[in-house]
Each structure stands twice: as C-alpha cells, then as structure tokens.
Amino acid sequence: MAEISVNIQRDGDDPRPTTARKDPNTCPTCRSHYRADELVALLRVCRQCGHHFVVGARERIAQLCDPGSFVEHAADLRSADPLAFIDLKAYADRLTDAELATGLGDAITVGVGTIGGSPTALAVMDFGFLGGSMGSVVGEKLAVASDLAVARGVPLIAVAASGGARMQENILALMQMAKTVMAIDQLRDARLPFISVCTHPTTGGVIASFAALGDVTLAEPDALMSFAGPRVVQDTTKERLPDDFGRSHANLRLGHVDAVVPRSELAATLARLLRLFAGSIPEPVVPAPPRAAPPSLGQRLASLFRRGASRG
Amino acid sequence: MAEISVNIQRDGDDPRPTTARKDPNTCPTCRSHYRADELVALLRVCRQCGHHFVVGARERIAQLCDPGSFVEHAADLRSADPLAFIDLKAYADRLTDAELATGLGDAITVGVGTIGGSPTALAVMDFGFLGGSMGSVVGEKLAVASDLAVARGVPLIAVAASGGARMQENILALMQMAKTVMAIDQLRDARLPFISVCTHPTTGGVIASFAALGDVTLAEPDALMSFAGPRVVQDTTKERLPDDFGRSHANLRLGHVDAVVPRSELAATLARLLRLFAGSIPEPVVPAPPRAAPPSLGQRLASLFRRGASRG
Amino acid sequence: MVRVTDEVRRLRRRFQERGEESQIWDAVLLARHTSRPYTLDYVGGLFSDFYELHGDRAFADDPAIVAGIGTYHGRPVVCVGNQKGRDTVEERIRRNFGMARPEGYRKAIRAFELADRLGFPVLTFVDTPGAYPGVGAEERGQAGMIASSILAMARLEVPVIATVIGEGGSGGALALAVGDRVLMQENAIYSVISPEGCASILWKDAAQARKAAYAFRPTAASCLDLGVIDAVVAEPSGGAHKDHERAIRLVDVAISAALDEVLALAPRDRRLARRAKFRRMGVWGTAEPDTTASGLAAER
Amino acid sequence: MVRVTDEVRRLRRRFQERGEESQIWDAVLLARHTSRPYTLDYVGGLFSDFYELHGDRAFADDPAIVAGIGTYHGRPVVCVGNQKGRDTVEERIRRNFGMARPEGYRKAIRAFELADRLGFPVLTFVDTPGAYPGVGAEERGQAGMIASSILAMARLEVPVIATVIGEGGSGGALALAVGDRVLMQENAIYSVISPEGCASILWKDAAQARKAAYAFRPTAASCLDLGVIDAVVAEPSGGAHKDHERAIRLVDVAISAALDEVLALAPRDRRLARRAKFRRMGVWGTAEPDTTASGLAAER
Ligand SMILES: [Zn+2]
C-alpha cells in the first residue's frame, strides 16, 4: 500500500534558504540587510533584488487600506484545542506562543475598510501565526468576512499566506475548506465580487479552497502556490521538479492566476479593481459603519482584543 | 498573414482507403466482401475485422428503435439554397442528386420512437446525404427533435454522422451550431437527458456543437471525432499526427466520450440508459402519439414526403 | 421540386441584383488588413479602464483571446475578444494569428460566467481566421470547448453584444458571437470557412478563393439580409484601418444603442429571446406535395 | 487565557475518558485493509444497474475516481467515488492507489452538474489517501479543481449523501464529501492528513504515525463528536472486509434513511441547509476579557 504523506504544506516546507528565518531583516536571496523601519517603509520588498519578504496581517492591512479606515471584526475569537492535541509540544502552548509572538488572536484578521476610497471587506492571513495554518478560527473569521461583505454590499478581498490546514485541529481544520468555499458561494449568491490575493506561501488546504476561487485571483511575485509542497511531490513521485514549481509566475503561465502583482502595485491594483467592480455592487443594505479617526498601530493593538466579535 | 483553411471536415477528408466508396459492400480494412442483405443483417459491421461501415439514417433507426415505433416528424423540410450557390456544380443540383440517391429530404431524420420499450425523441444523421453536412434544415430538424422531447417529456438521442457544416449555406450553416446548442439547452431547462452518439465521422461544426454536449456521449469504434480534419491539421501545423488522431478510442482516453460502444451493443446500451434515466423524466405534458402499426420500409418511404412537419 | 418561400426568392433576387462581387473581395482584404483595429484597440478606445484576466484555471493562458473587466460609459462590463498580434512576427506568433486553443475558449467561458454572476453586460469582439487546428488543441477538446462556449453564451442572463470587427471565421468565431445583438462592421467578413478553405474543398484549388468568396458572400450586407446579424456598422471611408479613432467611435455608437435596447429586458426574458432569435436562423423550404419518395426511390 | 465553551470542555473530557488509543490504530489498519469493500463493490451491491461515465471533457479520464448513473431502490442517482485498485499491482497503479488528479475531480464535477440538471440525488463514496501530489497534477490545477469540486457540491440543489468507506484523506477526500448527510463507517478514518504525514511533520519522523493517530483521532467516533459527520455506520464484526455483503447492507440502510430525510426538503432549502451545516463546523473560544493585546505586546 503506497501510503503518501500528502497535501499539507507547512512552515518548514519552504525550500528557500532559511537565513530569513534566522534574521528576518536580511534578504534571503541577495543578503542585503535592512533596518526594521526601513523594511516597513519598503513594504518589505528588497530594494536590491526585489525579493518579497513575508508581511504580517496588520502591516499588510496598513499597506492596503486607506489610513484609519479599517475596522476589525471578530477579533476575540481564539482556537480552543478541542482535541487537547499534543505532539512534541502542546497545541495550547503553540497557540499561546504564537499569540505572544505576533500579538494576534489567530492566523487571520478580518474587517471592513476602504482602499482608494472604495469600501470592501478584508480577510488577511498572517504566516507568522503557526505558519498561517487554517483551523476553526480562520474558517469562522473568513465566513464572518463574507457576512460583512454581504451585509454591506461590498466586495471581499482575501490576502492568503498559509502553509495549509492546521493539523492540530485535524478534521475540523479540513472542514474549514468547505466552510470557506461556502462563504465564497454566499458572495456569489449576493452577486458580490471576491478578489483573492495569494502571497508566499499559499498552499495546501487554503489554495485548495477559498483562495483558488477569486473572481479575480492575484499573486505576489515568486509566491509558492501549490496544493502539495515541493518536498512532498519530490518524495512521492521522484520526479525532477521544475525550478519554478508552484511559483506564482508558473501559475500565471499555467492559467491559474490573473496576474502577478508586485507588492508596490498591489494597493493601486486592488483600488482599481474595486472601482471597476463598483457599478455592479448593490446598494448597501445596512448603513456603513461610522469611520473612526485613524488610530495608531499601538492604539489599534491595545483596543483590538477588547472589541467584541461582530458579524455584520 | 497565415491564412488557414480550417475547421470543416468533408467527405473527401476521410484518410482511410476509399475502396468503400467504390464498392460499398467491401470492407475497406480487410477486403471481405458481403452481399447487400448480409451487410444489413450484420448491422454493417465486418464479421472478419469488426470494421463499422457507415449506416444511413433509416437503417440506423431500424437498428435502434423497437419495430414500428418510430414516427417521423418534419419530413417535408428541404434546403432552399438562398445564396443560389454554385461551385463546380450548383448546390440545387447537389441537393436533388442527394435526394435521389438517398431517398431522404436532407442529412437528418427526426422523430419519436421507443428503444427497449422506453420512449425517446431521435435525431439521426445520414452521411450519405452531402456528407451529413449541417445546413438550415439539419439545424431546424434537430430543434424540432428537441421540441418533441420537451413536449413529450422524453430524452433526446442524437446519432451524428457528419463532415461538419454545409459550406453551400455558408453563414446560415454556421448559425446552426448555435441553434442546435440552444436546442440542447432547452432540454436542460426541461431537465431532460440528452444522449449523443458519434459515428464515423462526426467532425467540424457538428462535433463542435450539439454532438459534444451529451449528458452521456457515446461513440462507435474507430469513429473520427475531431474539429479540424487530419489533413487540415497536418497541412497547417506540419506536426506528425498520432496514428489514432481523433479516433473514438483516443477520444475516450482523452476524456471526451463516456464509452466506445460496438454497434452490436448500441441499441441495448441506449435502452439501458433510457431505463436508468427514466425515473427522472417528468410525466408527459401531452399524450403520446398513437402508435401506428409497423409500416414496411417501402410504405415508410412512400408516405414519408406526404407527412407534414409536426413540431410536437 | 422544393417549394421555396417568398423570402428565399427575395433573397436570391437581391443577391443576383446586387452585383457586389468586387465589394466582396475588397471586404475580404480589408477584414484582414494588418492595420485594422483589433480587439485591444477597441478596448483601449471604448473603456475608461480595463483589467485583463488571464488563464483558464486548468492548463494555460491563451493570448489569442483576451478577456477582462472594463468600464464602458461608467458601467462595468466584461469584454472578451479574439486578438491578433500586430507589428512583430513574435507578437503575431504569440497571439497565434488570432487562432485560439481550447484554453482560450475556457478563459472566455470563465469570463462569461463571471459576468453573469456579477450582473455585468458582455461585449465581445470577433476577429479570427478560426480556432487553431493543432494536434494538442484537438486532443484537449477544441470541439467540445467551442460547443461549451456557445452554450455558456446561450445561458447568460446578462446582455450580450457581439461585434464582428474583422474575420469572423467559423466555429472559432461563433464561440464568441452568440449575442442578443450581433453587429458587424461594413468591411468585416463572417463565414463558415475561409474563402481559401472553401475553394480548396469545393473547387479543389485554394487559389480560387476569390471565386469562393463571391459564391458564399461572407459580407456584412449578406449576413444582414440572411438575418444573421442585427446591424451593419459603418467604417471610415477606405476602411477601419484608415482612421482608428473614427472606426471606434462608430462601433461605440452602435454598441451603446444595442446595449440600451437589450438592457430593457428582464434577465430571463433576455436569455429566452436570445434562444428564440437563434432558433429562427436558417432558410428552408418544403417538399412539393406531388414529389413523393416512392417516385424518387423508383428512379434508383 | 482563552475562554472556552462548555462544548469544548465536554469534548476534551470525552476524548480523555475514552481511552480509545488501540481502537484508533485498529481503525487506521482496517480503513486501509486491501480486502475492504471499495467504491465499485458498493456500486455493485447497492445499484440494480449502473452505467459508468468517463472523462473530464478536457484532458483525460482518471480511473482513481469513478462516476456514473445508477438505479438505487428504483430511483436514478448519480454516484461518484474514489476508487482504489484491487488484486494486481497493475490495477493498483492504474487506479493510482485511489489518488485522483485534477481530471478526476473535473469528471466528478461533470457528474455533479449532470445530477443537478436532471434532478438525481448524488451518492458519494470517499476512500483515498489524498489527491495525487505529482508535478503534472499540480500544474494542471489540482488545488483549484479540489476547490471547484467543493463549490460544485455546495451548489447542488439535489440531495447529497456522502459516505466515508475507507481512508478519508485530506482535501482529496473532502472534494467528494460535501454532503447534506455525511456518513462514516465504524472503522473508516477521516483526517486532514495521513497519520504518517502528520508524524513526519510534527514529530519529524513518519514512523511515529501511531502516536500521531492517537493525537489527532481520525476515527468515526471522534468525527461524530466533533459534528463533522452525521452518523456512524456499523460494520460486520472484525471489519467490513470480513463480510462484504453485510457491510454493504448496513451502508444501504444508512444511506436510505439519510436520503429519505434529505428528500423531504425543497431544493433551494436543501442547498442553504447544507451551507448552514458546514458554516457551523469548527470549535473555538473567545479571548478572556482581561487579556489585552497591549499587555501581550509589552512582553515582546
Ligand atoms: Zn534581495
């Protein structure tokens, strides 16, 4: 019986040099070193070689949304470890560590905001939180984002960054693939556009669910987008992998994405798409939320966990 | 400007030995010779090598339908030559010759009948009538067959045998592709099954319209099923063609048909499919036509042109 | 022997009276003129913004068909068109001379379905010698994908305006041309096969293309007479290539008018009206009552 | 730090109390038993007739998934299932050990759409280690096709009963398992990754598969507790492979009951109920009110 370890990408499956993990401010491709604030200002794109560093959820939102326009929802949801899962380390401890390290409740942040003046719902994943793995909270929050879009009659933009499903929630994690696909189907019923943005990496259960179903699907340069990771494919098939296996430009060539968009152009591209789609969007069925004055990042982090979950 | 002669298969495009055309009772593959009545009894399949000879529409109907069950419709439709088309010979003359040679009004015969006791609408093409080419009459009669199916709440079976669209009707012939696809779409709206049977050859505008859209698509052994003919592909691309280019078993391997069914099993297969589908078929919305006593072939031919077109 | 209708007699008389032979060949040449505006020229001229979509989500992106979302007079639309390459040999080859593979039609279908889902009208631009007759294209289901594209267009509940802007060649063209309104430029051609292909089959000599074109009349006037298109769009004198801007403006006016008409219908009515329109296409007669098959059969 | 619900506490307690470790590994072995009834065994046992459909109309026919039209208790149904090869090495390889490529999922989608068009209920049988992780499969859009299959199932208005009959491995299994009712045999397993895969990632050692299986509980009992499946179908004592006929009869009774329940709903309600059911899946808590991010951020 050929038993195959299939389908799930994870943190350690990135075949690129691991220097970046050792020093997050050194470019893994050309070894250029940056100050932390410098890298933020560069949108975490290497000035020398164009390498796109991983971007966290809050920083991504700051890169994309009009200042102060983003209002987070469902921020209080937390993974609950129903299986009381322990491998070399307890899942509960992994969660605590991840929350301490990132200041995030889980691997996705959802809410509503404006991009280039156009209102949209947003769901942004964070690879730094357990490899952006999708468990119950990620699925629920993606569904909340879809609800927000429907309630407000606005599009949904999802920025994926994920090694796949979260093994520690096993079958519940798998079910999030169906749950998130149905969240997109709900948007389709409501005739609302869904824009999927795939960043490095978008693999496993995430690329095989909502992230693949964009009305428009964009990818960042050199992002890995495959269902099985390169190592799994190599080990299973003994085939020689193409050098650009699963990378976003290969996906463009193979017909799986609409465009590869450099990060410097991503906000403008999304703004343009929202404007293009705008004529089709039904009038909001509930009034738009009042726009808060732009809080500082510190304020936003401080207020984050106090805000209750809202489902539109 | 690369100008390409594309897309239309025709009589002369059959790459197989042309002996069959010279002596229709000699097997082009193994040279076995048959008496005319013998070949009819064999369903026109070579006993030695299994070669499937071309079958005319009336003989095909006799092979498939329960004896006496078939009632023809729209038999009085005739191609009208609106372009007054003349190439080396006038289209009007070609039509007259074809009618004289085949006893058919055009390259398709439509009506209702039963197969294995299950009622169905039928549309059967005849390659002997101008290479089974599809012009206005073929399209209209296929649409009539769809109307019959909808009116009676029965499936439609189409048996295709065609070199493609009829050049002598030019753009009107092309439009029959859209017209016949919409006839199938009408069946879909009515939740009625459509079974497509592709026989040698089913090419050009016919395989690129209704014949490709079967809920179940069957093919006879070694039938050529391609959009462009082998010679056109060869001439255009200078590629070496696979030996089985466009043949039905290649189409099975490539995912384009559900099964290759030997002619000896075709009636039983269709009967089985009609029974499988039967539970789904809505009750007839009009009473079924009275079953006539089985007329002889002579009677049927004699009465054929006197029967008015009926559209269910 | 065949009882033809007054309509058929009218058509034949009209075609005979016209004496349009020289115009026909002019149209063939103008429709293929390499300076003629192509789909992306209309995209550039008609839409205040346009975002091109790529890929069929299955195998490849086919540059011989472009699809995208555009803003047309302030309204979001989906645009799909055949695209020929211009200027360099490389670009012409990259666009495969406007001959699409199954991936191109699958991309088109994806765009059509997106339009229907979001309620965007569909504008198509038809300009291809035909679908690509290659081994790989055939193996990956060229025929079925053309049929599926026709079916996808048939099922749309949003308005569909198709415009033949150059060569409307065969099923490869029809796959993008199933419109509520089908417009055709004055010098565009639309036919079931290229004149060369027709000549090579019926005259056994591709060099007789001019003769074939005269016989089968691929012109806008003929298509209008036959009820296949809804309107002929005028071109600048000498042909669309003489004045792109003006050609585009004329197409704009025609599309706008057609779109307004079609927008007035309810979505489901629109689909059924489209089906009814194509159902009517074709010209045929009936057998004379005194012509019996038995008589014919006896002659054999 | 995380406020968990009573439901989570109940689940954890239940899992701790069960002491089901040995049963878990037994299930893994039984689910993979090469004599276990496969999809085509159920097809043979449940349907009075069955006609298999082939091909994805685009690229190939994938023998790792079977799809067809069957007669189930006198009713036409569409059946789709993963299929492992039995008996010979050639047959196992031909079926690719039950690991489908995009063509298999595309064939499944075609069958789902046919069912919806004709109003036939859909019965699926899930039995795969996972989708095939090959270069070609990835290049032809394995991920997107799995997503599309899930979406196609989500959109069906006909009843969908999915039964996990062996290995329910990862997205490759879920792509056929989006049912109004999801049934699971007593010794079947259903998990986001194989125990070996989980062990190799989390324990850095595939040999720790048993340990991984204990930790992530791929069993029917666990799936039922977690609300992922609707019913556990008993097997003959010793496992389904001991008595195919009886195993099939038990599955028959369970599918019949589930189908009757689901047939009672109106088509659109059925689809919305399916969506609501999957929307509920997942178990989570909320942050304790006194745990603030600023506090956390300060610790960094
Ligand atoms: Zn660099």
Ligand SMILES: [Zn+2]
């Ligand atoms: Zn022979």
